[in-house]
Amino acid sequence: MPLTLHLTVNGEAHRVDLTDPRPTLLDVLRERIGLTGTKKGCDRGQCGACTVLLDGQRVNSCLVLAASADGAEVTTIEGLSADGALHPVQAAFIENDAFQCGFCTPGQVMSAVGLLAEGETGGDPERIREGMSGNLCRCAAYPGITAAVMDAFARMEAAEGERADDRARTEDRARQGEPA
Amino acid sequence: MNLFDYVRPATLGEALGAAAHPGAAVLAGGTNLVDLMKAGVARPERIVDISRLPGLSEIETLEDGAIRIGALVGNAALARHPAVKAAAPAVAEAVLAGASAQLRNKASVGGNLLQATRCAYFGDPASACNRRVPGSGCDAKGGDRRGHAVLGWSDACSATNPSDLLVPLAALGAVVEIAGQDGTREVPVAEFHTLPGADGDAGGPQLRHGEIVTAVRLPADAARFAAASRYVKVRERTSFAFALVSAAAALDIEDGTIRAARLALGGVAARPWRAAEAEAALTGKAPDAAAFQAAAEAAMAQARPSAEDNAFKIALALRVAVRALTLAAKGTPERMPALPASVFAPTLSAPSPSAPSFQGTAR
Numbered sequence: 001m002p003l004t005l006h007l008t009v010n011g012e013a014h015r016v017d018l019t020d021p022r023p024t025l026l027d028v029l030r031e032r033i034g035l036t037g038t039k040k041g042c043d044r045g046q047c048g049a050c051t052v053l054l055d056g057q058r059v060n061s062c063l064v065l066a067a068s069a070d071g072a073e074v075t076t077i078e079g080l081s082a083d084g085a086l087h088p089v090q091a092a093f094i095e096n097d098a099f100q101c102g103f104c105t106p107g108q109v110m111s112a113v114g115l116l117a118e119g120e121t122g123g124d125p126e127r128i129r130e131g132m133s134g135n136l137c138r139c140a141a142y143p144g145i146t147a148a149v150m151d152a153f154a155r156m157e158a159a160e161g162e163r164a165d166d167r168a169r170t171e172d173r174a175r176q177g178e179p180a
Numbered sequence: 181m182n183l184f185d186y187v188r189p190a191t192l193g194e195a196l197g198a199a200a201h202p203g204a205a206v207l208a209g210g211t212n213l214v215d216l217m218k219a220g221v222a223r224p225e226r227i228v229d230i231s232r233l234p235g236l237s238e239i240e241t242l243e244d245g246a247i248r249i250g251a252l253v254g255n256a257a258l259a260r261h262p263a264v265k266a267a268a269p270a271v272a273e274a275v276l277a278g279a280s281a282q283l284r285n286k287a288s289v290g291g292n293l294l295q296a297t298r299c300a301y302f303g304d305p306a307s308a309c310n311r312r313v314p315g316s317g318c319d320a321k322g323g324d325r326r327g328h329a330v331l332g333w334s335d336a337c338s339a340t341n342p343s344d345l346l347v348p349l350a351a352l353g354a355v356v357e358i359a360g361q362d363g364t365r366e367v368p369v370a371e372f373h374t375l376p377g378a379d380g381d382a383g384g385p386q387l388r389h390g391e392i393v394t395a396v397r398l399p400a401d402a403a404r405f406a407a408a409s410r411y412v413k414v415r416e417r418t419s420f421a422f423a424l425v426s427a428a429a430a431l432d433i434e435d436g437t438i439r440a441a442r443l444a445l446g447g448v449a450a451r452p453w454r455a456a457e458a459e460a461a462l463t464g465k466a467p468d469a470a471a472f473q474a475a476a477e478a479a480m481a482q483a484r485p486s487a488e489d490n491a492f493k494i495a496l497a498l499r500v501a502v503r504a505l506t507l508a509a510k511g512t513p514e515r516m517p518a519l520p521a522s523v524f525a526p527t528l529s530a531p532s533p534s535a536p537s538f539q540g541t542a543r
């Protein structure tokens with residue numbers, strides 16, 4: 001049964017013609033769209049290596065039937081950096097030595113991006129560890145991963161603070177009749 | 181994975197029609213069904229994708245105070261919902277103690293209710309299994325049954341129901357709303373999965389082929405326990421593991437006396453085990469250690485190991501029940517614990533961000 005999928009992956013529209021409804025989102029990303037940054041570890045929802053954002057939420061792409069994701073927006077590890085600048089989570093992973101072999105890393109980074117967007121852990125290491133427990137690391141880089149997520153949280157808070165200060169300054173100037 | 185047709189009906193009526201097809205299976209989040217299809221355990225001829233059906237993704241408070249949770253509500257969304265957290269905090273805690281954040285984002289309430297057992301022989305199409313193929317036998321016998329049932333099992337099947345969510349739902353008297361082509365019906369969560377019987381009858385969910393679960397309803401009465409409710413889950417690792425044994429406890433305490441109690445156990449039977457004897461034993465008592473011990477013993481009075489190496493689950497269940505009741509009596513925590521449902525306090529120290537690393541020393 002032929003099926004046509006429309007996916008927006010990292011901001012780019014893709015049309016994928018399937019001759020068979022069996023592939024998962026993970027397989028379509030890797031084999032059809034050519035984005036191999038998303039890894040296949042267990043293929044059974046148990047390791048987190050295949051984590052992507054599906055309509056903004058982190059999910060295991062190995063358990064998503066691609067057909068069911070028709071029309072969705074997907075963000076993969078390839079879509080995180082903007083204009084050549086690393087995403088704060090990517091930068092924090094490098095800074096904090098949060099990997100060894102690197103196989104789990106794309107999934108860890110995508111999961112951390114999802115976790116920070118959920119906004120429920122703050123910088124609490126215990127909540128971060130619990131929130132990241134869907135991502136296994138065979139090299140056991142866990143201390144570095146937790147440190148990296150704490151660090152990324154702090155960086156993003158600081159950046160948000162600066163943006164808020166900027167907004168406040170602009171509003172102040174506007175109130176005082178100065179050009180922004 | 182076998183080949184199948186994929187259909188995505190636009191309305192519940194169309195979906196019921198499509199699901200009536202003999203080889204059809206409905207797909208919600210897919211986190212269990214796709215997994216079972218990969219293993220060759222589920223071999224549907226037709227996938228009826230219900231994940232976008234309108235009207236099944238809402239949580240609403242009804243006029244009588246009951247909370248109606250649509251079958252397609254995500255597990256994560258359920259745990260975050262203000263009305264659920266306020267009226268049934270043990271439900272939120274149980275959900276957050278299950279699976280991983282990624283799975284909870286995709287998993288639905290209906291799929292959680294209908295998820296299959298994690299018995300390893302069920303998951304292996306090469307093994308005999310009465311639950312997978314009625315009457316075929318049970319290869320778990322004489323095999324690894326360490327995690328198997330200690331209540332309500334039979335010679336036909338000793339598997340447990342793996343859901344965390346169902347344990348507090350059963351304790352609080354939640355009801356499953358079911359739609360079929362002939363109309364709608366309701367079944368209590370605590371009875372939704374039938375127990376195994378004789379002659380190769382492994383039991384299973386009370387859902388006729390082609391029926392679709394539309395919602396789970398928490399009665400208004402659940403809210404009387406909101407101030408003293410906990411879920412406790414013991415597993416083989418701190419997080420991201422199924423329960424060995426779990427318990428949901430909910431108490432309504434006034435002037436030092438238990439006015440009403442709710443207790444259900446997970447990981448011990450083919451369904452969440454509502455312990456009515458324990459609830460009766462607690463009513464009118466002071467919430468103290470003696471009452472909790474007596475209640476736990478009442479809950480486990482009929483327990484017997486299904487294998488040589490799983491008697492430990494009886495001792496564990498007694499302790500988990502006592503712990504859940506003790507924690508519930510102390511009051512529902514204001515904020516969700518960092519490790520939901522865990523018996524461990526957060527103790528591990530924090531790694532310091534940007535601690536000296538290889539990059540740091542090389543520079």
Ligand SMILES: Cc1cc2nc3c(=O)[nH]c(=O)nc-3n(C[C@H](O)[C@H](O)[C@H](O)COP(=O)(O)OP(=O)(O)OC[C@H]3O[C@@H](n4cnc5c(N)ncnc54)[C@H](O)[C@@H]3O)c2cc1C
Nearest residue numbers: 208209210211212213278279288290291292294343344393
């Ligand atoms: C690695 C891993 C770890 C896990 N750990 C836990 C855990 O610790 N605790 C826990 O409780 N769960 C755990 N789970 C299970 C998880 O909670 C379930 O997979 C999930 O809840 C299923 O929901 P779904 O929407 O993805 O279901 P699906 O996979 O879409 O469906 C599951 C079943 O339900 C049927 N179904 C779905 N919706 C309906 C409906 N509305 N009406 C009729 N039938 C329906 C499907 O036909 C199928 O048979 C784990 C899963 C994995 C993969």
Ligand code: SF4
Nearest residue numbers: 299309310318337338
């Ligand atoms: S215990 Fe139940 S689920 Fe496991 S193999 Fe036996 S019949 Fe199947």
Ligand code: FES
Nearest residue numbers: 041042043048062
């Ligand atoms: S590859 Fe998807 S969770 Fe392991």
Ligand code: FES
Nearest residue numbers: 100102137138139
């Ligand atoms: S860095 Fe090797 S698996 Fe995590």
